[in-house]
Amino acid sequence: DAGVIQSPRHEVTEMGQEVTLRCKPISGHNSLFWYRQTMMRGLELLIYFNNNVPIDDSGMPEDRFSAKMPNASFSTLKIQPSEPRDSAVYFCASARGRSTEKLFFGSGTQLSVL
Amino acid sequence: GENVEQHPSTLSVQEGDSAVIKCTYSDSASNYFPWYKQELGKRPQLIIDIRSNVGEKKDQRIAVTLNKTAKHFSLHITETQPEDSAVYFCAARNILTGGGNKLTFGTGTQLKVEL
Numbered sequence A: 001d002a003g004v005i006q007s008p009r010h011e012v013t014e015m016g017q018e019v020t021l022r023c024k025p026i027s028g029h030n031s032l033f034w035y036r037q038t039m040m041r042g043l044e045l046l047i048y049f050n051n052n053v054p055i056d057d058s059g060m061p062e063d064r065f066s067a068k069m070p071n072a073s074f075s076t077l078k079i080q081p082s083e084p085r086d087s088a089v090y091f092c093a094s095a096r097g098r099s100t101e102k103l104f105f106g107s108g109t110q111l112s113v114l
Numbered sequence B: 001g002e003n004v005e006q007h008p009s010t011l012s013v014q015e016g017d018s019a020v021i022k023c024t025y026s027d028s029a030s031n032y033f034p035w036y037k038q039e040l041g042k043r044p045q046l047i048i049d050i051r052s053n054v055g056e057k058k059d060q061r062i063a064v065t066l067n068k069t070a071k072h073f074s075l076h077i078t079e080t081q082p083e084d085s086a087v088y089f090c091a092a093r094n095i096l097t098g099g100g101n102k103l104t105f106g107t108g109t110q111l112k113v114e115l
Helices: none
Strands: A005-007 A010-013 A019-024 A031-038 A042-050 A053-056 A065-071 A074-079 A088-095 A109-113 B004-007 B010-014 B019-025 B032-038 B045-051 B056-059 B062-067 B072-077 B086-095 B101-105 B109-114
Touching: A005 A088, A010 A019, A019 A088, A019 A109, A031 A074, A042 A065, A042 A074, A042 B101, A053 A065, A074 A088, B004 B086, B010 B019, B019 B086, B019 B109, B032 B062, B032 B101, B045 B056, B045 B062, B072 B086
Parallel strands: A010 A109, B010 B109
Antiparallel strands: A005 A019, A019 A074, A031 A042, A031 A088, A042 A053, A065 A074, A088 A109, B004 B019, B019 B072, B032 B045, B032 B086, B056 B062, B062 B072, B086 B101, B086 B109
């Protein structure tokens, strides 16, 4: 198994632009998580899907952030418009079942908003 | 919601010494406590976990202890080696009101093992 696949690995954009991050979970995993990692705040859960349905989106910072999971093998996290304070590493993770045990993380997307 | 505090933020030890990282949590209903290791520039990876019905778990050089009464848990690494150098994150899982569960991470400990 190739593990959780994220793209792009690096994204540099200008303030105000739309950014779309992509994630392919491990086949057979039906829970998917988007985390944001910064030096100041560590790993923060943004949103959590189970069977493609959002279970908890209380961590989504504001309306500029949105996430979708149209099918079991694909999810996107979109920021529109992007701001410099959105600069961070964004990780996608997946797990079996409804549980948050044994999360498998992707390689992350390093986002820089200038 | 759950709040997880982790200490210290940085830890430097000599090779062969032991390292201890401590975490506290706020939600007494939390029932699962994993530890993740993140090497520089890489993804976090699960190294050990413990459930609330167990007080201690060991896997080779690493062990985790849990004190439910005090709501704290610790990671112990013995005979540290340079490859143990990484950022370590603790986490606690609590149950959401609408079902499902949520993992809240601590802020991480940068462990450096010096030769």
